Amino acid sequence: MHELSCPSCNAPSQYDLKDHILMCPFCSVSFRLNMENGKKEIYSDHYIVPNACDTRQIKNIMYEWLKRLHHQADSVDKEYYITDINGYSIPYWIISLEAHTMWKGLVRKPKGLMEYNIASNSIQETGQFRRNYRWAVSARSNICERWGMTLLHEPKEQLDVTWDGFPLDSTLSRGRIEMNLGVKKSKDSENEELSAYDVREFFEFKYANGLPILTIQVSDEEALRRTRSHVLEYHHKLARISVDVLIDHRTELEIAGIQLIHLPFWHGRYIYQPRSLLKHFHTPKEKNVILEGYSGGILKGELAIVKKDKLWVNAIICASLSLFSFILGILWHGAFMLIAAFLLIVAFASGYMAMQKAAPRNRLDRTTFIQEGSTATAAKTEKTS
Ligand SMILES: [Zn+2]
Known part of the structure; x- marks a missing residue:
């Protein structure tokens, strides 16, 4: 941070010289600083x-x-x-x-x-x-x-x-x-x-x-x-x-x-x-x-x-019902084995589809997600008006 005086109201204030355009906190004027000759140019x-x-x-x-x-x-x-x-x-x-x-x-x-x-x-x-x-x-x-x-x-x-x-x-x-x-x-x-x-x-x-x-x-x-x-x-x-x-x-x-x-x-x-x-x-x-x-x-x-969550719920319910039918198949009637097999297929299909949905669709979206956490603290230090 450097102290500069505003080209419009002359009030001194602290500025980050890496910023491309500077804003005076007192009179709101925007200006550029020429780093070579120190001249300030108002940007309107x-x-x-x-x-x-x-x-x-x-x-x-x-x-x-x-x-x-x-x-x-x-x-x-x-x-x-x-x-x-x-x-x-x-x-x-x-x-x-x-x-x-x-x-x-x-x-x-x-x-x-x-x-x-x-x-x-x-x-x-x-x-x-x-x-x-x-x-x-x-x-x-x-x-x-x-x-x-x-x-x-x-x-x-x-x-x-x-x-x-x-x-x-x-x-x-x-x-x-x-x-x-x-x-x-x-x-x-x-x-x-x-x-x-x-x-x-x-x-x-x-x-x-x-x-x-x-x-x-x-x-x-x-x-x-x-x-x-x-x-x-x-x-x-x-x-x-x-x-x-x-x-x-x-x-x-x-x-x-x-x-x-x-x-x-x-x-x-x-x-x-x-x-x-x-x-x-x-x-x-x-x-x-x-x-x-x-x-x-x-x-x-x-x-x-999202659809992914619903598919997971579907997969879990189908898998449990499949297990239940399988037990019925053993204890009671063989036909329940068929139902168990069918439910198991549905459960696997749902699970597979849910995993497909989970894959990030867009590279830019994914960067946002990763970067956000790391810059969250930096954002909090921003200058308030
Ligand atoms: Zn000013």
Whole structure:
């Protein structure tokens, strides 16, 4: 930490010189420090999306979300415990761009057409598409420092996301639960249509409304580079969806602008402790939920009971019944042996399927899981406004 005086209000304060952009805690001005000549340059494209939620509201939203997922909504209050809720205002570089993709590929002919020309069963097709994004790239050096923040992009298309950036508008407008919880809606009802981007304000600490403001550790050049590679990869996958074999594709990016925006996020944890028969098979484990703090949308959430758990329960019950039938088969009638064999097969199948489900699906998701524990303490020392 070094003491510097603010280029705007002149007040001295402590700064970490590894940060790419520094924020004055007194007047909220953002500036860059030129390490060679010591000159300070004010950075004015810095915004913040105000945090509109508090811990109580986040808790209510989480309970409402759990109720909608649970088949017995009434039991949610008794079986689910929210253990921890934390909010952060996280810096993102937002790159406005247009991406134009042209592709060429082979498409398999419908069966009827194949009879005319057996030699080639594919036809060559070309196409193009154009999309606009406000692409968000984290300005934190460790993108895994918080659970779930590495894979926020959930495209409509069926494809594997392997990048951490995301389109701001579609991401921060999803997962909203309509309910009357008194989440502060901006002024009047016509404003409800406003996106997070629209409600951004010039950066000031006060708009975080109590959330810790995380510092800016990544340069805009790096953010641009990362955005390019994210969008190129995304569009490559989009082009592949259109054809059976992709021969050629080209994506051109037109960057319209770059801004720095602090976005409000909330991280909640909960524990599920079932009261039913399930409790004998269920080891309570903390589950995570990520929400945005602008309108309280659920961006990502782990389920307490997943298909895997149900399959295990099924496997255990079938195995016990199989044993029971086997005993009946010995003591009473041979036909029970057949039932025992059948149940044993079902038990094995369930167990096998449960193990298949347990394998981590995505590499990025797995890193998040591993890294989170190790950085949890570092996160707690963040500067508070
Ligand atoms: Zn200042």
